[in-house]
Amino acid sequence: MQPFTYSKAATSDDVIAALTGEGVQLIAGGTTLFDLMKLGIEQPRRIVDVSGIGGLDEVTLGPNELVFGALASMTDVASSPALQENYPVLAESLLKAASQQLRNMATVGGNLLQRTRCNYFRNGAMYACNKRNPGSGCAALGGVDRGHALLGGSEACIAVYPGDWAVALTALNASVDTQSPRGLRSIPLADLYRLPGQTPDRDTELAADEMILRIRVPAASYGRASTYHKIRDRESYAFALVSAAVMLDLDGDRVRAAHIALGGVATRPWRAPQAEALLTGQTLTPARALDAGRAAFEGATAGHHNAFKIELGARAVADALMIAQQRSTGQ
Amino acid sequence: MTDTLFPAATGTMGQPERRYEAREKVTGSAAYASDVKLARTAHAYLVTSSIGRGRLQSFDLTAARALPGVIDILTHETIGDEIRQTPSIYGGGYMADTLRPLGSAEIAHWGQPVAMVVAETYEAAREAANLVVVSYAAEVAPVAGMGSSVATGQALDPMGFAVGDFDTAYRTANVTVDANYTTPAQHQNPMELFATQCVWEAGRLTVHEPSQYVNNVKFGLAAQLGLDPSRIRVISTYVGGAFGAKGFLTHRTALVAVAARRIGRPVKLVPTRAQGFTVSGYRAETRHHVQLAATQDGRLTALRHEGWEVTSRADTVAMGAVSMTARLYACPNITARVNVVAADRSTPGFMRAPGEMPYAFAMETALDELAHKLQMDPVALRRVNDTQTEPVGGLPYTSRSLMLCFDTAAAAFGWQGRPSEPATMRDGDWQVGWGCATAFYPTHAGNSAARVRLSADGRVHVESAGHELGQGMYTMMAQVAAEELGVPIAQVTVALGDTDLPPAVVAGGSSSTASVAPAIMAACDAIRRRLGIATGVPADVMPAMEASGLGTIEEFTEVRAHGTAPDSLRGLYRGMALPAGGVHLPDRVQFALGAQFVEVRVHRRTREIRVPRVIGAFAAGRIINPRTAHGQLVGGMIWGIGSALHEHSEIDTRNASYINANLADYLVPVNADVADVQAIMVEEEDRLVNRAGVKGVGEIGVVGVAAAISNAIFHATGIRVRDLPIRIEHLM
Ligand SMILES: Cc1cc2nc3c(=O)[nH]c(=O)nc-3n(C[C@H](O)[C@H](O)[C@H](O)COP(=O)(O)OP(=O)(O)OC[C@H]3O[C@@H](n4cnc5c(N)ncnc54)[C@H](O)[C@@H]3O)c2cc1C
Numbered sequence A: 001m002q003p004f005t006y007s008k009a010a011t012s013d014d015v016i017a018a019l020t021g022e023g024v025q026l027i028a029g030g031t032t033l034f035d036l037m038k039l040g041i042e043q044p045r046r047i048v049d050v051s052g053i054g055g056l057d058e059v060t061l062g063p064n065e066l067v068f069g070a071l072a073s074m075t076d077v078a079s080s081p082a083l084q085e086n087y088p089v090l091a092e093s094l095l096k097a098a099s100q101q102l103r104n105m106a107t108v109g110g111n112l113l114q115r116t117r118c119n120y121f122r123n124g125a126m127y128a129c130n131k132r133n134p135g136s137g138c139a140a141l142g143g144v145d146r147g148h149a150l151l152g153g154s155e156a157c158i159a160v161y162p163g164d165w166a167v168a169l170t171a172l173n174a175s176v177d178t179q180s181p182r183g184l185r186s187i188p189l190a191d192l193y194r195l196p197g198q199t200p201d202r203d204t205e206l207a208a209d210e211m212i213l214r215i216r217v218p219a220a221s222y223g224r225a226s227t228y229h230k231i232r233d234r235e236s237y238a239f240a241l242v243s244a245a246v247m248l249d250l251d252g253d254r255v256r257a258a259h260i261a262l263g264g265v266a267t268r269p270w271r272a273p274q275a276e277a278l279l280t281g282q283t284l285t286p287a288r289a290l291d292a293g294r295a296a297f298e299g300a301t302a303g304h305h306n307a308f309k310i311e312l313g314a315r316a317v318a319d320a321l322m323i324a325q326q327r328s329t330g331q
Numbered sequence B: 001m002t003d004t005l006f007p008a009a010t011g012t013m014g015q016p017e018r019r020y021e022a023r024e025k026v027t028g029s030a031a032y033a034s035d036v037k038l039a040r041t042a043h044a045y046l047v048t049s050s051i052g053r054g055r056l057q058s059f060d061l062t063a064a065r066a067l068p069g070v071i072d073i074l075t076h077e078t079i080g081d082e083i084r085q086t087p088s089i090y091g092g093g094y095m096a097d098t099l100r101p102l103g104s105a106e107i108a109h110w111g112q113p114v115a116m117v118v119a120e121t122y123e124a125a126r127e128a129a130n131l132v133v134v135s136y137a138a139e140v141a142p143v144a145g146m147g148s149s150v151a152t153g154q155a156l157d158p159m160g161f162a163v164g165d166f167d168t169a170y171r172t173a174n175v176t177v178d179a180n181y182t183t184p185a186q187h188q189n190p191m192e193l194f195a196t197q198c199v200w201e202a203g204r205l206t207v208h209e210p211s212q213y214v215n216n217v218k219f220g221l222a223a224q225l226g227l228d229p230s231r232i233r234v235i236s237t238y239v240g241g242a243f244g245a246k247g248f249l250t251h252r253t254a255l256v257a258v259a260a261r262r263i264g265r266p267v268k269l270v271p272t273r274a275q276g277f278t279v280s281g282y283r284a285e286t287r288h289h290v291q292l293a294a295t296q297d298g299r300l301t302a303l304r305h306e307g308w309e310v311t312s313r314a315d316t317v318a319m320g321a322v323s324m325t326a327r328l329y330a331c332p333n334i335t336a337r338v339n340v341v342a343a344d345r346s347t348p349g350f351m352r353a354p355g356e357m358p359y360a361f362a363m364e365t366a367l368d369e370l371a372h373k374l375q376m377d378p379v380a381l382r383r384v385n386d387t388q389t390e391p392v393g394g395l396p397y398t399s400r401s402l403m404l405c406f407d408t409a410a411a412a413f414g415w416q417g418r419p420s421e422p423a424t425m426r427d428g429d430w431q432v433g434w435g436c437a438t439a440f441y442p443t444h445a446g447n448s449a450a451r452v453r454l455s456a457d458g459r460v461h462v463e464s465a466g467h468e469l470g471q472g473m474y475t476m477m478a479q480v481a482a483e484e485l486g487v488p489i490a491q492v493t494v495a496l497g498d499t500d501l502p503p504a505v506v507a508g509g510s511s512s513t514a515s516v517a518p519a520i521m522a523a524c525d526a527i528r529r530r531l532g533i534a535t536g537v538p539a540d541v542m543p544a545m546e547a548s549g550l551g552t553i554e555e556f557t558e559v560r561a562h563g564t565a566p567d568s569l570r571g572l573y574r575g576m577a578l579p580a581g582g583v584h585l586p587d588r589v590q591f592a593l594g595a596q597f598v599e600v601r602v603h604r605r606t607r608e609i610r611v612p613r614v615i616g617a618f619a620a621g622r623i624i625n626p627r628t629a630h631g632q633l634v635g636g637m638i639w640g641i642g643s644a645l646h647e648h649s650e651i652d653t654r655n656a657s658y659i660n661a662n663l664a665d666y667l668v669p670v671n672a673d674v675a676d677v678q679a680i681m682v683e684e685e686d687r688l689v690n691r692a693g694v695k696g697v698g699e700i701g702v703v704g705v706a707a708a709i710s711n712a713i714f715h716a717t718g719i720r721v722r723d724l725p726i727r728i729e730h731l732m
């Protein structure tokens, strides 16, 4: 870890002013950034602490829109009874992530920018890694790839996007408000995350001097019919082997619209439009749910150790759909 | 979790006394090795090899040396010949492996220390370590492990044995089982890292290091540094978990000692969690071939267990627990063999129930396969083959309460009425299964000495260089002295973990209490004799003490453990007190035994595995403190859940490296994975094992759990998994 200077910002304008020049990074909860600094992956010269900025930790669950201030903690958002009641998919995606201690520190904005858990990426310069060291190759290809992507990979990188919250947000058509020296803009989550292609070193479309202010989610009257179904190697405190974020707009047994996104299996939060299309206008049965799950994994490419996730993922999607349906009729 | 504590005995022994050092630990005032504050400490950081096999070509230390605060950098080129080549414990020495620390340009394994930076601060040392540029020559790809190369394993003939005629018995049997099992590499990952602090004062060296054997460190270091052992003191007041990883001298201690001498200041090293994966030994991966044959009514007629274990090229290390699995059940025809597969890996070592865990997984799963084939209840199968005499040498067990354990645990579990067919129990979307397995651990003891001082005011001070690993050593020592002298336990103080104290056995092989309690008892006897009080019966010594008019009485005694060599007491004073017992005695075998019962649930579709209940009953002789013993047993059983479902040091075969060397990726059970775990202590009196009647409970809790879980998974799903850890993909 190299030495760095630390300053605390009072407003988002301060942050943007400070984010000029090389090697500046903002820090919110620090649970990702410090980890990556200790691993030598992030090497900022200057750190700007945004945690003291007022107003950016507010959460409003409005009739048209849900707005999450980027600095709200995972714990605060996850423990909102209204969110748990009306959008269980969002609350569960946070509650099933990390540990209580981490969730207390971590922010819902910082959460979006966590980086892959690919062991080769994290374990240092001894491994070839295009994400860490562009052009060096990819040690995961031909290595231990149980945790790697089946969807969205390239010859340059098959690293999984590891987070849960962004997967749920992707299913719900969320977007982020950002601020940079070029002004304010809104980026749909679907456009925020990049496919690795030939440049896996860049995870997102966010500019180096751009800050996330808020996350916006269109309200849905049927948000209760949702779930975040996360399958992992132990019951808590583990990243997803596969996960499915699902929300259903139902008309009796018939699906008006399905929202489905996958986690743990793709290089970015992965929306599954084929699966959604297969359900639209159809009656939801366990068999059709499984068909949708299988459709979600069409085109999946397995490596050496992760092939089981194709079937596991399909079943997770199917179970998530049935849970969402149950929640809808349970009301 | 529910408690089932041993029924109360009279006096303090057998009572669930609270931990002697509870307040210090709860309040954080207990100073572990890295907490000890020394003036002007410099900080060290290791640089470790990123290749698995080859040679160091060159170092570029320019950038590292230029960093402000850097004081010294040790490499094989700069260290000189201050550290001598000394043998490992496998060659009669003290080291955990035979490589010389920074001894040459040879790279024997990934993660091998190749340099150590010393700087004013930890941060500077770490940054400089990152700036050290190492060039390697790696012409040959490393052999990472067993791979498909078991065929090239080397048989260790002294570990093999046979009785009867296995081949004929197996060939002509009614019912047979023939299966292969594997277990992965695992690391102990004690919460406390492998810290070392060294300080020289007037030619004398003091080492602060968490250790399971302070005298091993002292005498081993003396040999490495060519010093008179009397100039070295090793202190290990508290150890934050060890599990075998802190048993024997590793490379780091001599490096820190040399660095401290070179710069004339105390030096502190705290290797990282990842470096800990190769700083010390680990549980190597194993493979097993088990063949069983039985009559229609379940009597074993033939048993064969062959094991393969990964070892390093430098050291041949094998746990070889066929010596135990072949002695558990009556069987006339037995053959057993142990092989090692040498790989380009660091030398394996000891990890809680080192051989017992993997070998029990193989044997106890095979027995379940046999029970299934026979359509016999697995408990009934153990009962039919129960014996009080081990079948290899015909030696008697000093005591064996295996079926009492099975019956006790089965009753507590509600085993009766379990359907014998697999995949028949269901709770909603969850398939439910019940499994069981035998737990065993050999009873060991080693030579130990103790000093006890009784003062006229009724205070008692007990000293012995045993070790507090969290298992309850302080408390046990206080209890034994209080009982023997008839004083309240609150009047007893204890010192341990220091080479200036009377030497004791290595804290390994679950032998600490069995070894040190008899030494304390003997010292108390000596005090009682001086006061004219008969020994061996409860008595309060204080009236006689008052009558004597003496200020203090102090007695030092040494006790030789059953099965140790006649001249082995000398080894006690040279850091060579290793435990004896188990299956290595001429006249008998000694085991603690137990029965593990498990309920698992496997999700019908996603195949997630849950373990809602684990109930174990254990007969381990006398229990001196049911509270700490209970902690040991339950902790072991939880570890057993991890050994079955979670723990796995993942190896990239291309450079023989561990790629999940951190606690986020090396999975162990978290609270949510641990539901109802009950340890029942079955009453057992064994007057033969040692004077204290103690068999040890440190390791047995982990043994058999993995088999019980794999057996329960079979019962739930009909799928037999023979490879650990058992994960979702095995059940898809
Ligand atoms: C052991 C462990 C287990 C975990 N398990 C899970 C899990 O199961 N599921 C899961 O989803 N997550 C998991 N996480 C990740 C965790 O959720 C993230 O670390 C956390 O959410 C990051 O939030 P933070 O506020 O601490 O971010 P920080 O560390 O402060 O920042 C992270 C990154 O985002 C940038 N950043 C932060 N805020 C903003 C902003 N407002 N605008 C622009 N950039 C910003 C920072 O510059 C930095 O690059 C785990 C983390 C750890 C360490």
Ligand code: SF4
Binding pocket: A116, A118, A119, A120, A121, A128, A129, A130, A131, A132, A137, A138, A139, A140, A141, A156, A157, A158, A159, A200
């Ligand atoms: S998968 Fe991506 S992150 Fe992992 S090693 Fe390959 S390039 Fe690096």
